Amino acid sequence: MITVLSGGTGTPKLLQGLKEIVDPSELTIIVNTLENDYFSGVYVSADIDTVLYTMSDIINDEFWYGIKDDTFITHERLNELGCPELLRIGDKDRATKIQKTLLMEKYGLAKACEIQTKDMGLTCKILPMSNEQSDIKIITDIGELEFHDFLIKYQQEPEVLDVQFSEVSPAPGIIEAINNSDAVIIGPSNPITSILPILSLEGVREALKNTYVVAVSPIIGSDSVSGPASKFMRALDIDVSSVGVASLYEDFLDNFVIDTEDENLKDEINQIVNKVTVTNTIMNSLGAKKNLAQTIINNIL
Protein backbone atom coordinates (compact mmCIF):
# COMPACT_ATOMS: atom_id res chain seq x y z
CA MET A 1 0.00 0.00 0.00
CA ILE A 2 1.21 3.46 -0.93
CA THR A 3 -0.29 6.74 0.29
CA VAL A 4 0.17 9.89 -1.77
CA LEU A 5 -0.29 13.42 -0.40
CA SER A 6 -1.74 15.56 -3.17
CA GLY A 7 -2.69 19.13 -4.01
CA GLY A 8 -3.16 21.11 -7.18
CA THR A 9 -1.35 20.05 -10.34
CA GLY A 10 2.15 18.73 -9.55
CA THR A 11 1.03 15.58 -7.75
CA PRO A 12 -1.75 14.70 -10.24
CA LYS A 13 0.88 14.81 -13.00
CA LEU A 14 2.91 12.29 -11.01
CA LEU A 15 -0.24 10.19 -10.40
CA GLN A 16 -0.75 9.98 -14.16
CA GLY A 17 2.58 8.13 -14.33
CA LEU A 18 2.23 6.24 -11.05
CA LYS A 19 -1.13 4.67 -11.99
CA GLU A 20 0.55 3.09 -15.03
CA ILE A 21 3.17 1.25 -13.00
CA VAL A 22 1.36 0.54 -9.70
CA ASP A 23 -2.01 -1.23 -9.39
CA PRO A 24 -4.34 1.69 -8.48
CA SER A 25 -6.00 -0.49 -5.82
CA GLU A 26 -2.68 -0.18 -3.95
CA LEU A 27 -3.00 3.64 -3.88
CA THR A 28 -4.59 5.91 -1.29
CA ILE A 29 -4.51 9.58 -2.21
CA ILE A 30 -5.01 12.13 0.57
CA VAL A 31 -6.06 15.43 -0.96
CA ASN A 32 -5.89 18.98 0.32
CA THR A 33 -9.33 20.53 0.94
CA LEU A 34 -8.26 23.96 2.14
CA GLU A 35 -9.31 25.73 -1.04
CA ASN A 36 -12.77 24.12 -1.20
CA ASP A 37 -15.72 26.46 -1.26
CA TYR A 38 -19.16 27.02 -2.74
CA PHE A 39 -19.29 28.59 -6.20
CA SER A 40 -22.48 28.97 -8.30
CA GLY A 41 -24.43 26.99 -5.72
CA VAL A 42 -22.20 23.91 -5.84
CA TYR A 43 -19.37 22.81 -3.59
CA VAL A 44 -16.11 22.98 -5.51
CA SER A 45 -13.26 20.77 -4.35
CA ALA A 46 -11.02 21.35 -7.33
CA ASP A 47 -8.05 19.35 -6.03
CA ILE A 48 -10.19 16.28 -5.31
CA ASP A 49 -11.87 16.48 -8.71
CA THR A 50 -8.50 16.80 -10.44
CA VAL A 51 -7.41 13.56 -8.76
CA LEU A 52 -10.74 11.87 -9.64
CA TYR A 53 -10.40 12.92 -13.28
CA THR A 54 -6.70 12.04 -13.46
CA MET A 55 -7.30 8.55 -12.13
CA SER A 56 -10.27 8.18 -14.58
CA ASP A 57 -8.20 9.37 -17.57
CA ILE A 58 -10.62 12.23 -18.30
CA ILE A 59 -8.59 15.11 -16.85
CA ASN A 60 -8.13 18.24 -18.92
CA ASP A 61 -4.35 18.01 -18.71
CA GLU A 62 -3.79 21.34 -20.35
CA PHE A 63 -5.11 23.14 -17.24
CA TRP A 64 -5.13 20.23 -14.72
CA TYR A 65 -8.62 21.34 -13.90
CA GLY A 66 -11.94 20.01 -15.21
CA ILE A 67 -12.77 17.37 -17.80
CA LYS A 68 -11.10 17.00 -21.19
CA ASP A 69 -13.22 18.25 -24.15
CA ASP A 70 -15.93 19.53 -21.82
CA THR A 71 -18.43 22.17 -22.99
CA PHE A 72 -19.22 25.43 -21.17
CA ILE A 73 -22.83 26.17 -22.07
CA THR A 74 -24.07 27.01 -18.57
CA HIS A 75 -20.88 28.95 -17.79
CA GLU A 76 -21.19 31.05 -20.93
CA ARG A 77 -24.90 31.65 -20.39
CA LEU A 78 -24.12 32.90 -16.86
CA ASN A 79 -21.73 35.39 -18.44
CA GLU A 80 -24.46 36.53 -20.83
CA LEU A 81 -26.83 36.95 -17.88
CA GLY A 82 -24.33 39.25 -16.17
CA CYS A 83 -23.61 36.68 -13.47
CA PRO A 84 -20.06 35.54 -14.33
CA GLU A 85 -18.58 32.55 -12.51
CA LEU A 86 -15.18 33.07 -10.90
CA LEU A 87 -14.34 29.44 -11.67
CA ARG A 88 -14.82 28.19 -15.22
CA ILE A 89 -16.99 25.12 -14.63
CA GLY A 90 -17.68 22.84 -17.60
CA ASP A 91 -21.04 21.17 -18.17
CA LYS A 92 -19.88 17.61 -17.40
CA ASP A 93 -17.63 18.85 -14.60
CA ARG A 94 -20.66 20.62 -13.10
CA ALA A 95 -22.44 17.26 -12.86
CA THR A 96 -19.59 15.91 -10.70
CA LYS A 97 -19.86 18.99 -8.50
CA ILE A 98 -23.66 18.76 -8.22
CA GLN A 99 -23.44 15.08 -7.27
CA LYS A 100 -20.67 15.77 -4.73
CA THR A 101 -22.65 18.65 -3.19
CA LEU A 102 -25.78 16.52 -2.76
CA LEU A 103 -23.81 13.56 -1.39
CA MET A 104 -21.73 15.76 0.91
CA GLU A 105 -24.73 17.51 2.41
CA LYS A 106 -26.17 14.07 3.17
CA TYR A 107 -23.10 12.03 4.17
CA GLY A 108 -20.11 14.38 4.59
CA LEU A 109 -17.26 14.98 2.14
CA ALA A 110 -15.24 11.80 2.80
CA LYS A 111 -18.21 9.51 2.12
CA ALA A 112 -19.16 11.61 -0.93
CA CYS A 113 -15.66 11.08 -2.36
CA GLU A 114 -15.83 7.36 -1.61
CA ILE A 115 -19.12 7.04 -3.51
CA GLN A 116 -17.91 9.13 -6.46
CA THR A 117 -14.65 7.17 -6.66
CA LYS A 118 -16.65 3.92 -6.91
CA ASP A 119 -19.20 5.44 -9.33
CA MET A 120 -16.34 6.32 -11.67
CA GLY A 121 -15.13 2.73 -11.55
CA LEU A 122 -11.90 3.54 -9.73
CA THR A 123 -10.18 1.10 -7.39
CA CYS A 124 -7.89 3.60 -5.64
CA LYS A 125 -8.97 5.40 -2.48
CA ILE A 126 -9.33 9.17 -2.55
CA LEU A 127 -9.54 10.73 0.91
CA PRO A 128 -10.19 14.42 1.51
CA MET A 129 -7.83 15.58 4.27
CA SER A 130 -10.81 16.76 6.34
CA ASN A 131 -14.59 16.67 6.45
CA GLU A 132 -14.59 20.14 7.94
CA GLN A 133 -14.96 23.37 6.01
CA SER A 134 -11.66 25.21 6.16
CA ASP A 135 -10.50 28.58 5.10
CA ILE A 136 -7.32 30.04 3.65
CA LYS A 137 -6.48 33.72 3.48
CA ILE A 138 -3.66 35.25 1.47
CA ILE A 139 -2.38 38.41 3.12
CA THR A 140 -1.01 40.61 0.34
CA ASP A 141 0.26 44.13 -0.22
CA ILE A 142 -3.22 45.05 -1.50
CA GLY A 143 -5.01 43.47 1.49
CA GLU A 144 -6.41 40.12 2.63
CA LEU A 145 -7.60 38.00 -0.30
CA GLU A 146 -9.60 34.82 -0.65
CA PHE A 147 -7.44 32.09 -2.18
CA HIS A 148 -9.38 31.85 -5.46
CA ASP A 149 -9.51 35.64 -5.80
CA PHE A 150 -5.72 35.77 -5.41
CA LEU A 151 -5.26 32.93 -7.88
CA ILE A 152 -7.78 33.90 -10.57
CA LYS A 153 -9.10 37.44 -10.14
CA TYR A 154 -5.68 38.89 -9.27
CA GLN A 155 -3.72 36.37 -11.37
CA GLN A 156 -1.27 35.71 -8.47
CA GLU A 157 0.18 39.17 -8.98
CA PRO A 158 0.01 40.87 -5.55
CA GLU A 159 3.01 40.49 -3.26
CA VAL A 160 2.25 37.85 -0.62
CA LEU A 161 3.01 38.88 2.97
CA ASP A 162 1.51 35.92 4.82
CA VAL A 163 -0.66 32.83 4.37
CA GLN A 164 -3.16 31.93 7.07
CA PHE A 165 -5.38 28.89 7.24
CA SER A 166 -7.86 27.49 9.73
CA GLU A 167 -7.19 24.38 11.80
CA VAL A 168 -9.37 21.41 10.96
CA SER A 169 -9.59 17.79 12.11
CA PRO A 170 -8.35 14.98 9.88
CA ALA A 171 -11.04 13.03 8.02
CA PRO A 172 -11.58 9.48 9.29
CA GLY A 173 -9.05 7.08 7.79
CA ILE A 174 -6.22 9.56 7.14
CA ILE A 175 -3.95 8.48 9.97
CA GLU A 176 -4.77 4.80 9.45
CA ALA A 177 -3.94 5.10 5.75
CA ILE A 178 -0.49 6.50 6.56
CA ASN A 179 0.12 3.93 9.32
CA ASN A 180 -0.88 1.03 7.06
CA SER A 181 1.24 2.15 4.11
CA ASP A 182 4.59 0.74 3.06
CA ALA A 183 5.52 4.25 2.02
CA VAL A 184 4.13 7.74 1.66
CA ILE A 185 4.84 9.85 -1.41
CA ILE A 186 4.60 13.61 -1.11
CA GLY A 187 4.07 14.84 -4.64
CA PRO A 188 5.59 18.00 -6.13
CA SER A 189 2.66 20.17 -5.04
CA ASN A 190 2.81 23.61 -3.48
CA PRO A 191 4.39 22.94 -0.07
CA ILE A 192 2.65 25.91 1.59
CA THR A 193 -0.95 25.78 0.36
CA SER A 194 -1.24 22.08 -0.61
CA ILE A 195 1.05 19.98 1.60
CA LEU A 196 1.44 22.01 4.84
CA PRO A 197 -2.36 21.96 5.43
CA ILE A 198 -2.24 18.14 5.38
CA LEU A 199 0.89 18.08 7.60
CA SER A 200 -0.85 20.43 10.06
CA LEU A 201 -3.64 17.91 10.76
CA GLU A 202 -3.41 16.40 14.23
CA GLY A 203 -1.39 13.17 14.18
CA VAL A 204 -0.15 13.39 10.59
CA ARG A 205 3.49 14.38 11.28
CA GLU A 206 3.69 11.72 14.02
CA ALA A 207 2.33 9.05 11.65
CA LEU A 208 4.76 10.13 8.92
CA LYS A 209 7.71 9.74 11.32
CA ASN A 210 6.86 6.04 11.58
CA THR A 211 6.53 5.50 7.81
CA TYR A 212 9.00 5.65 4.94
CA VAL A 213 8.39 9.05 3.30
CA VAL A 214 9.70 10.13 -0.08
CA ALA A 215 8.99 13.64 -1.34
CA VAL A 216 9.48 15.20 -4.77
CA SER A 217 10.68 18.79 -4.79
CA PRO A 218 8.36 21.22 -6.60
CA ILE A 219 11.25 23.70 -6.90
CA ILE A 220 14.05 23.72 -9.46
CA GLY A 221 16.78 26.28 -8.92
CA SER A 222 15.08 29.20 -7.18
CA ASP A 223 11.62 28.98 -8.69
CA SER A 224 8.60 26.69 -8.58
CA VAL A 225 8.09 24.45 -11.61
CA SER A 226 4.51 25.78 -11.84
CA GLY A 227 2.17 27.94 -9.77
CA PRO A 228 2.80 30.43 -7.00
CA ALA A 229 4.73 28.19 -4.55
CA SER A 230 7.81 30.42 -4.59
CA LYS A 231 5.72 33.49 -3.72
CA PHE A 232 4.22 31.75 -0.71
CA MET A 233 7.59 30.35 0.47
CA ARG A 234 9.19 33.78 0.28
CA ALA A 235 6.32 35.26 2.32
CA LEU A 236 6.95 32.71 5.07
CA ASP A 237 10.74 33.39 5.00
CA ILE A 238 11.52 29.97 3.59
CA ASP A 239 14.45 29.72 1.20
CA VAL A 240 12.94 29.29 -2.29
CA SER A 241 14.93 26.19 -3.23
CA SER A 242 14.84 22.44 -2.77
CA VAL A 243 16.81 23.08 0.44
CA GLY A 244 13.93 25.22 1.71
CA VAL A 245 11.36 22.54 0.85
CA ALA A 246 13.47 19.83 2.53
CA SER A 247 13.57 21.93 5.72
CA LEU A 248 9.74 21.92 5.83
CA TYR A 249 9.66 18.13 5.79
CA GLU A 250 12.84 17.60 7.87
CA ASP A 251 11.32 15.84 10.89
CA PHE A 252 9.90 12.89 8.93
CA LEU A 253 11.45 12.82 5.45
CA ASP A 254 13.48 9.74 4.44
CA ASN A 255 14.19 10.40 0.80
CA PHE A 256 14.06 13.63 -1.19
CA VAL A 257 13.83 13.59 -4.97
CA ILE A 258 15.37 16.66 -6.62
CA ASP A 259 15.92 17.59 -10.23
CA THR A 260 19.21 16.94 -12.00
CA GLU A 261 19.59 20.69 -12.40
CA ASP A 262 19.85 20.93 -8.61
CA GLU A 263 22.51 18.22 -8.25
CA ASN A 264 24.83 20.88 -6.76
CA LEU A 265 22.45 21.11 -3.75
CA LYS A 266 22.75 17.40 -2.94
CA ASP A 267 25.34 17.72 -0.15
CA GLU A 268 23.51 20.60 1.50
CA ILE A 269 20.19 18.71 1.40
CA ASN A 270 21.93 15.56 2.69
CA GLN A 271 22.51 17.40 5.95
CA ILE A 272 18.70 17.65 6.29
CA VAL A 273 17.55 14.34 4.73
CA ASN A 274 19.36 11.00 4.86
CA LYS A 275 18.85 10.10 1.24
CA VAL A 276 18.70 12.39 -1.78
CA THR A 277 17.70 11.05 -5.20
CA VAL A 278 18.67 13.08 -8.24
CA THR A 279 16.61 12.56 -11.41
CA ASN A 280 14.61 14.41 -14.07
CA THR A 281 11.52 15.83 -12.27
CA ILE A 282 10.09 17.81 -15.20
CA MET A 283 6.99 15.87 -16.23
CA ASN A 284 6.42 17.13 -19.77
CA SER A 285 5.37 13.76 -21.23
CA LEU A 286 3.73 10.55 -20.07
CA GLY A 287 7.12 8.88 -20.42
CA ALA A 288 8.73 11.43 -18.09
CA LYS A 289 5.88 10.96 -15.57
CA LYS A 290 6.29 7.17 -15.66
CA ASN A 291 10.07 7.45 -15.33
CA LEU A 292 9.79 9.70 -12.28
CA ALA A 293 7.17 7.39 -10.75
CA GLN A 294 9.38 4.36 -11.45
CA THR A 295 12.39 6.03 -9.83
CA ILE A 296 10.30 6.72 -6.73
CA ILE A 297 8.96 3.15 -6.62
CA ASN A 298 12.51 1.76 -7.04
CA ASN A 299 13.55 3.82 -4.02
CA ILE A 300 10.63 2.59 -1.92
CA LEU A 301 10.94 -1.14 -2.58
Next chain:
Amino acid sequence: MITVLSGGTGTPKLLQGLKEIVDPSELTIIVNTLENDYFSGVYVSADIDTVLYTMSDIINDEFWYGIKDDTFITHERLNELGCPELLRIGDKDRATKIQKTLLMEKYGLAKACEIQTKDMGLTCKILPMSNEQSDIKIITDIGELEFHDFLIKYQQEPEVLDVQFSEVSPAPGIIEAINNSDAVIIGPSNPITSILPILSLEGVREALKNTYVVAVSPIIGSDSVSGPASKFMRALDIDVSSVGVASLYEDFLDNFVIDTEDENLKDEINQIVNKVTVTNTIMNSLGAKKNLAQTIINNIL
Protein backbone atom coordinates in the same frame (compact mmCIF):
# COMPACT_ATOMS: atom_id res chain seq x y z
CA MET B 1 -52.17 48.46 -16.20
CA ILE B 2 -53.22 44.82 -16.31
CA THR B 3 -52.30 42.20 -13.72
CA VAL B 4 -52.28 38.53 -14.70
CA LEU B 5 -52.39 35.66 -12.19
CA SER B 6 -50.29 32.83 -13.59
CA GLY B 7 -49.31 29.25 -12.93
CA GLY B 8 -47.98 26.37 -15.00
CA THR B 9 -48.75 26.26 -18.71
CA GLY B 10 -52.27 27.59 -19.44
CA THR B 11 -51.59 31.20 -18.50
CA PRO B 12 -48.17 31.38 -20.20
CA LYS B 13 -49.88 30.25 -23.42
CA LEU B 14 -52.28 33.18 -23.05
CA LEU B 15 -49.36 35.52 -22.25
CA GLN B 16 -47.76 34.54 -25.55
CA GLY B 17 -50.79 36.06 -27.27
CA LEU B 18 -51.34 38.91 -24.81
CA LYS B 19 -47.80 40.28 -25.19
CA GLU B 20 -48.43 40.72 -28.92
CA ILE B 21 -51.45 42.96 -28.43
CA VAL B 22 -50.66 44.79 -25.16
CA ASP B 23 -47.44 46.74 -24.47
CA PRO B 24 -45.62 44.39 -22.04
CA SER B 25 -44.70 47.38 -19.85
CA GLU B 26 -48.44 47.52 -19.04
CA LEU B 27 -48.36 43.95 -17.67
CA THR B 28 -47.70 42.71 -14.14
CA ILE B 29 -47.66 38.93 -13.82
CA ILE B 30 -48.13 37.44 -10.36
CA VAL B 31 -46.81 33.89 -10.37
CA ASN B 32 -47.52 30.92 -8.13
CA THR B 33 -44.47 29.84 -6.07
CA LEU B 34 -46.00 26.93 -4.21
CA GLU B 35 -44.14 24.28 -6.18
CA ASN B 36 -40.73 25.94 -5.84
CA ASP B 37 -38.00 23.86 -4.28
CA TYR B 38 -34.30 23.04 -4.41
CA PHE B 39 -33.25 20.47 -7.00
CA SER B 40 -29.62 19.59 -7.82
CA GLY B 41 -28.41 22.39 -5.56
CA VAL B 42 -30.35 25.14 -7.31
CA TYR B 43 -33.66 26.76 -6.48
CA VAL B 44 -36.21 25.81 -9.11
CA SER B 45 -39.18 28.13 -9.60
CA ALA B 46 -40.47 26.53 -12.76
CA ASP B 47 -43.60 28.67 -13.10
CA ILE B 48 -41.63 31.92 -12.81
CA ASP B 49 -39.03 30.73 -15.31
CA THR B 50 -41.76 29.69 -17.76
CA VAL B 51 -43.14 33.24 -17.59
CA LEU B 52 -39.63 34.73 -17.96
CA TYR B 53 -38.93 32.55 -20.99
CA THR B 54 -42.37 33.12 -22.52
CA MET B 55 -42.03 36.90 -22.27
CA SER B 56 -38.47 36.62 -23.72
CA ASP B 57 -39.62 34.43 -26.64
CA ILE B 58 -37.21 31.62 -25.67
CA ILE B 59 -39.71 29.26 -24.03
CA ASN B 60 -39.68 25.60 -25.04
CA ASP B 61 -43.34 25.69 -26.03
CA GLU B 62 -43.54 21.96 -26.59
CA PHE B 63 -43.26 21.33 -22.83
CA TRP B 64 -43.86 24.88 -21.51
CA TYR B 65 -40.82 24.30 -19.38
CA GLY B 66 -37.21 25.31 -20.01
CA ILE B 67 -35.53 27.03 -22.94
CA LYS B 68 -36.12 26.22 -26.61
CA ASP B 69 -33.29 24.19 -28.25
CA ASP B 70 -31.44 23.86 -24.94
CA THR B 71 -28.83 21.11 -24.41
CA PHE B 72 -28.77 18.66 -21.49
CA ILE B 73 -25.10 17.85 -21.02
CA THR B 74 -24.99 18.24 -17.23
CA HIS B 75 -28.34 16.49 -16.85
CA GLU B 76 -27.23 13.50 -18.92
CA ARG B 77 -23.89 13.31 -17.13
CA LEU B 78 -25.73 13.21 -13.78
CA ASN B 79 -27.67 10.22 -15.13
CA GLU B 80 -24.41 8.52 -16.11
CA LEU B 81 -23.03 9.18 -12.62
CA GLY B 82 -26.04 7.43 -11.08
CA CYS B 83 -27.40 10.68 -9.68
CA PRO B 84 -30.47 11.30 -11.87
CA GLU B 85 -32.26 14.64 -11.61
CA LEU B 86 -36.02 14.50 -11.00
CA LEU B 87 -36.40 17.65 -13.11
CA ARG B 88 -34.83 17.71 -16.55
CA ILE B 89 -32.80 20.93 -16.36
CA GLY B 90 -31.15 22.16 -19.56
CA ASP B 91 -27.70 23.74 -19.62
CA LYS B 92 -28.86 27.29 -20.41
CA ASP B 93 -31.89 26.90 -18.16
CA ARG B 94 -29.53 25.86 -15.34
CA ALA B 95 -27.73 29.20 -15.69
CA THR B 96 -31.03 31.03 -15.03
CA LYS B 97 -31.57 28.84 -11.98
CA ILE B 98 -28.01 29.34 -10.68
CA GLN B 99 -28.34 33.11 -11.08
CA LYS B 100 -31.75 33.13 -9.38
CA THR B 101 -30.45 31.01 -6.48
CA LEU B 102 -27.49 33.31 -5.85
CA LEU B 103 -29.65 36.46 -6.17
CA MET B 104 -32.41 34.99 -3.99
CA GLU B 105 -30.06 33.97 -1.20
CA LYS B 106 -28.75 37.55 -1.20
CA TYR B 107 -31.88 39.62 -1.85
CA GLY B 108 -34.96 37.37 -1.59
CA LEU B 109 -37.01 35.88 -4.44
CA ALA B 110 -38.97 39.00 -5.46
CA LYS B 111 -35.84 41.10 -5.94
CA ALA B 112 -34.12 38.19 -7.72
CA CYS B 113 -37.03 38.05 -10.20
CA GLU B 114 -36.93 41.82 -10.68
CA ILE B 115 -33.20 41.68 -11.52
CA GLN B 116 -33.59 38.71 -13.86
CA THR B 117 -36.55 40.33 -15.63
CA LYS B 118 -34.43 43.43 -16.32
CA ASP B 119 -31.35 41.35 -17.26
CA MET B 120 -33.44 39.61 -19.91
CA GLY B 121 -34.45 42.99 -21.32
CA LEU B 122 -38.13 42.64 -20.37
CA THR B 123 -40.33 45.62 -19.55
CA CYS B 124 -43.14 43.68 -17.83
CA LYS B 125 -43.13 43.07 -14.09
CA ILE B 126 -42.93 39.46 -12.85
CA LEU B 127 -43.83 39.13 -9.16
CA PRO B 128 -43.54 35.84 -7.26
CA MET B 129 -46.66 35.49 -5.09
CA SER B 130 -44.48 35.20 -1.98
CA ASN B 131 -40.90 35.54 -0.80
CA GLU B 132 -41.48 32.72 1.66
CA GLN B 133 -40.70 29.07 1.06
CA SER B 134 -43.98 27.21 0.81
CA ASP B 135 -44.94 23.62 0.61
CA ILE B 136 -47.63 21.62 -1.16
CA LYS B 137 -48.55 18.02 -0.38
CA ILE B 138 -50.71 15.79 -2.52
CA ILE B 139 -52.57 13.26 -0.40
CA THR B 140 -53.17 10.22 -2.60
CA ASP B 141 -54.36 6.66 -2.35
CA ILE B 142 -50.71 5.56 -2.19
CA GLY B 143 -49.81 8.10 0.52
CA GLU B 144 -48.66 11.70 0.90
CA LEU B 145 -46.55 12.84 -2.10
CA GLU B 146 -44.39 15.84 -2.85
CA PHE B 147 -45.90 17.81 -5.72
CA HIS B 148 -43.07 17.08 -8.18
CA ASP B 149 -43.02 13.42 -7.23
CA PHE B 150 -46.76 13.20 -7.95
CA LEU B 151 -46.34 15.08 -11.22
CA ILE B 152 -43.19 13.45 -12.62
CA LYS B 153 -42.22 10.31 -10.70
CA TYR B 154 -45.80 9.02 -10.45
CA GLN B 155 -46.96 10.63 -13.72
CA GLN B 156 -50.12 12.06 -12.03
CA GLU B 157 -51.51 8.54 -11.81
CA PRO B 158 -52.42 8.05 -8.12
CA GLU B 159 -55.93 8.98 -7.06
CA VAL B 160 -55.88 12.36 -5.30
CA LEU B 161 -57.70 12.50 -1.95
CA ASP B 162 -56.67 15.96 -0.81
CA VAL B 163 -54.32 18.85 -1.57
CA GLN B 164 -52.69 20.71 1.31
CA PHE B 165 -50.49 23.76 1.14
CA SER B 166 -48.80 25.99 3.65
CA GLU B 167 -49.89 29.55 4.32
CA VAL B 168 -47.41 32.20 3.25
CA SER B 169 -47.39 36.01 3.19
CA PRO B 170 -47.79 37.89 -0.06
CA ALA B 171 -44.58 39.28 -1.58
CA PRO B 172 -44.29 43.08 -1.42
CA GLY B 173 -46.14 44.73 -4.29
CA ILE B 174 -48.77 42.03 -4.90
CA ILE B 175 -51.73 43.84 -3.35
CA GLU B 176 -50.60 47.20 -4.77
CA ALA B 177 -50.34 45.68 -8.26
CA ILE B 178 -53.94 44.45 -8.08
CA ASN B 179 -55.20 47.72 -6.59
CA ASN B 180 -53.46 49.80 -9.27
CA SER B 181 -54.68 47.67 -12.19
CA ASP B 182 -57.50 48.52 -14.55
CA ALA B 183 -58.25 44.81 -14.66
CA VAL B 184 -56.96 41.47 -13.44
CA ILE B 185 -56.83 38.45 -15.74
CA ILE B 186 -56.85 35.00 -14.19
CA GLY B 187 -55.37 32.72 -16.81
CA PRO B 188 -56.53 29.18 -17.59
CA SER B 189 -54.16 27.63 -15.05
CA ASN B 190 -54.92 24.86 -12.60
CA PRO B 191 -57.41 26.52 -10.20
CA ILE B 192 -56.36 24.33 -7.25
CA THR B 193 -52.56 24.27 -7.35
CA SER B 194 -51.82 27.45 -9.33
CA ILE B 195 -54.58 30.02 -8.68
CA LEU B 196 -55.98 29.12 -5.22
CA PRO B 197 -52.53 29.56 -3.60
CA ILE B 198 -52.46 33.14 -4.90
CA LEU B 199 -56.08 33.74 -3.84
CA SER B 200 -55.24 32.40 -0.37
CA LEU B 201 -52.68 35.15 0.27
CA GLU B 202 -53.84 37.67 2.85
CA GLY B 203 -55.59 40.62 1.19
CA VAL B 204 -55.75 39.19 -2.34
CA ARG B 205 -59.46 38.29 -2.45
CA GLU B 206 -60.34 41.68 -0.90
CA ALA B 207 -58.24 43.50 -3.49
CA LEU B 208 -59.80 41.47 -6.32
CA LYS B 209 -63.31 42.47 -5.14
CA ASN B 210 -62.41 46.09 -5.84
CA THR B 211 -60.97 45.41 -9.31
CA TYR B 212 -62.49 44.22 -12.57
CA VAL B 213 -61.57 40.52 -12.79
CA VAL B 214 -61.88 38.36 -15.87
CA ALA B 215 -60.98 34.66 -15.67
CA VAL B 216 -60.51 32.07 -18.42
CA SER B 217 -61.82 28.60 -17.63
CA PRO B 218 -59.19 25.84 -17.80
CA ILE B 219 -61.96 23.26 -18.11
CA ILE B 220 -63.89 22.28 -21.23
CA GLY B 221 -66.79 19.87 -20.70
CA SER B 222 -65.81 17.77 -17.72
CA ASP B 223 -62.04 17.67 -18.15
CA SER B 224 -59.09 20.04 -17.89
CA VAL B 225 -57.61 21.22 -21.18
CA SER B 226 -54.19 20.07 -19.94
CA GLY B 227 -52.66 18.81 -16.70
CA PRO B 228 -54.20 17.31 -13.58
CA ALA B 229 -56.65 20.11 -12.66
CA SER B 230 -59.68 17.82 -12.88
CA LYS B 231 -58.08 15.31 -10.49
CA PHE B 232 -57.44 17.99 -7.91
CA MET B 233 -60.95 19.50 -8.28
CA ARG B 234 -62.58 16.11 -7.81
CA ALA B 235 -60.50 15.51 -4.66
CA LEU B 236 -61.78 18.78 -3.18
CA ASP B 237 -65.41 17.91 -4.13
CA ILE B 238 -65.60 20.66 -6.71
CA ASP B 239 -67.68 19.99 -9.80
CA VAL B 240 -65.21 19.36 -12.65
CA SER B 241 -66.68 21.88 -15.07
CA SER B 242 -66.56 25.57 -15.83
CA VAL B 243 -69.39 25.89 -13.31
CA GLY B 244 -67.13 24.44 -10.64
CA VAL B 245 -64.31 26.82 -11.52
CA ALA B 246 -66.69 29.81 -11.50
CA SER B 247 -67.81 28.85 -7.99
CA LEU B 248 -64.18 29.08 -6.77
CA TYR B 249 -63.94 32.67 -8.02
CA GLU B 250 -67.56 33.63 -7.24
CA ASP B 251 -66.90 36.37 -4.65
CA PHE B 252 -64.83 38.61 -6.93
CA LEU B 253 -65.29 37.48 -10.55
CA ASP B 254 -66.80 39.97 -13.01
CA ASN B 255 -66.45 38.14 -16.30
CA PHE B 256 -65.86 34.46 -17.02
CA VAL B 257 -64.54 33.31 -20.38
CA ILE B 258 -65.67 29.79 -21.32
CA ASP B 259 -65.18 27.72 -24.43
CA THR B 260 -67.78 27.62 -27.21
CA GLU B 261 -68.18 23.91 -26.47
CA ASP B 262 -69.56 24.89 -23.07
CA GLU B 263 -72.07 27.41 -24.38
CA ASN B 264 -74.86 25.27 -22.87
CA LEU B 265 -73.48 26.14 -19.39
CA LYS B 266 -73.83 29.88 -19.94
CA ASP B 267 -77.11 30.34 -18.07
CA GLU B 268 -76.01 28.25 -15.11
CA ILE B 269 -72.72 30.18 -14.85
CA ASN B 270 -74.60 33.47 -15.21
CA GLN B 271 -76.20 32.74 -11.83
CA ILE B 272 -72.67 32.82 -10.34
CA VAL B 273 -70.97 35.51 -12.48
CA ASN B 274 -72.58 38.60 -13.95
CA LYS B 275 -70.99 38.31 -17.35
CA VAL B 276 -70.07 35.20 -19.30
CA THR B 277 -68.04 35.43 -22.51
CA VAL B 278 -68.17 32.49 -24.89
CA THR B 279 -65.26 32.07 -27.31
CA ASN B 280 -62.65 29.59 -28.52
CA THR B 281 -60.29 28.99 -25.55
CA ILE B 282 -58.16 26.23 -27.14
CA MET B 283 -54.80 27.91 -27.78
CA ASN B 284 -53.30 25.61 -30.41
CA SER B 285 -51.69 28.38 -32.50
CA LEU B 286 -50.31 31.87 -31.99
CA GLY B 287 -53.37 33.15 -33.82
CA ALA B 288 -55.70 31.41 -31.38
CA LYS B 289 -53.72 32.82 -28.45
CA LYS B 290 -53.90 36.35 -29.85
CA ASN B 291 -57.63 35.98 -30.58
CA LEU B 292 -58.36 34.85 -27.03
CA ALA B 293 -56.20 37.66 -25.63
CA GLN B 294 -57.95 40.20 -27.88
CA THR B 295 -61.40 38.98 -26.76
CA ILE B 296 -60.34 39.43 -23.13
CA ILE B 297 -58.95 42.91 -23.78
CA ASN B 298 -62.13 43.91 -25.65
CA ASN B 299 -64.10 42.84 -22.57
CA ILE B 300 -61.89 44.83 -20.22
CA LEU B 301 -61.83 48.13 -22.09
